[in-house]
Amino acid sequence: MLGFDGRETAQKAEFEDLTLPYLDSLYGFAVVLTGNSDDAHDLVQDAYLRAYRFYHRYQQVTNYKAWLFTLTKNLFINRYHQRAREVSLTELEVEIDDPYESPKELLVAAHGRHEKGVFQHDFRWAMAALPEKLRLAVLLKDIEGFDYREIAEIMGCPIGTVMSRLSRGRNLLKKSLKDYWVTGMIPEPAHRPRKDLS
């Protein structure tokens, strides 16, 4: 076997410079999609390999982050189609018509948690308890900073659906944290465990 020639090395380095900064984000996204770190590891690796193959042909991509996320989501649907269907069929156990509640009380309680240094852990716990679709919407918007149009493309749904999932996700997050922080009640996780592929 021969080593790389200069062109291959340069092209690979260029691809890595453009895409590797998103590895952590993509890994977090894949963990939400697949539900476990082993499958997330494989999914992310396959997505990068596929991206690299496409990169040789389509170098005109402008938004690498959104492109990688869309590619990962499509790969997940193709490869884990049965599980993807289960994710898409997960019933959202959220009351749509819950009366609005301001997060003011929550913010006061959050301040106390912040001082105790347990704040970040609580957020992760509450995020993990969200149903998958809502968690994806919150992750793509509030953590990854995509706009509604990009999220709609990644998730393959209309912008109105993105807005509704985002709103419900944030409200459920506030509710879980408030119940936990203010009343000391630990709410039931909103999602049901998924079956393994078989």
Place this chain on the structure above:
Amino acid sequence: MYDCSSVMKMMDAHLDGELDVKESLRVQTHLQECPYCRENFLSEHAFQDLLRQNASPTPAPEFARQCLSAALSREARRHQPARVRWPSPPLFATVGAAAALLWFVFAWSFSTPVPGLVQLAVDQHRAYLDHPDSLDVTSDDVRAVAAWLKGALGFHPGLSVEPVANLRVVGARALADGDRRAAQLVYRLGKDTVSLLITPPQDVRFASRDVIAFKNILFHPADVDGYHTLQWSDNRHTYVLVSDQSKAVYEGCVICHGSRQSRDTTAGFQEGI
């Protein structure tokens, strides 16, 4: 003019900067005039700030980064990018260049050092093929072979004891790899003979950059003395599979993952090759 109910419905989109200029101005006008909505807006804004500051994604483990880098290197070698078309050189120059390239590939393939453990596995496989009666124990009962190995080596080789179509154990022998103990198991996989060398976990370094990353394990394929080998380590042992058929080497996962359930864990491995 918007009322409180309309503004509350548009609050998220306003905070996310997704409203058009006209809608945004209307919402802002309402917020300036309505203390109730303004307070809610400020609270929601503070909550989103908290969320962004604290809900950072779990970073990818360092291992995932290493595997990805190895897989991309492998892909880059496999993928030849479009070359610049040069004017056709004279025939003698083409033939000369091809001969030089062949010599280089030939010389390079012989100069690549093979890890001692892989060479040991190949030598033992060849020794078995030359002298099939040289095994310490022969039996087609994998439980009996595993029990004998445990007694002879002091470690459990962790083989699947469920019957697998086309796979039959032939026997085993105990070896010494330096001061370590090792076991060679011989199998018939269809029409092919496969050897599996098992040792306690050890660091095996390949000069070749060929690597297959699968389920958090790095598999190193190699061609040694005309045989195909596949080496990997998990947290219990280090393994080397040897056969004269590359297909048999890649199908050798049934030795340890013979059961239906554990076969699922190897699904997709062939795709990664």
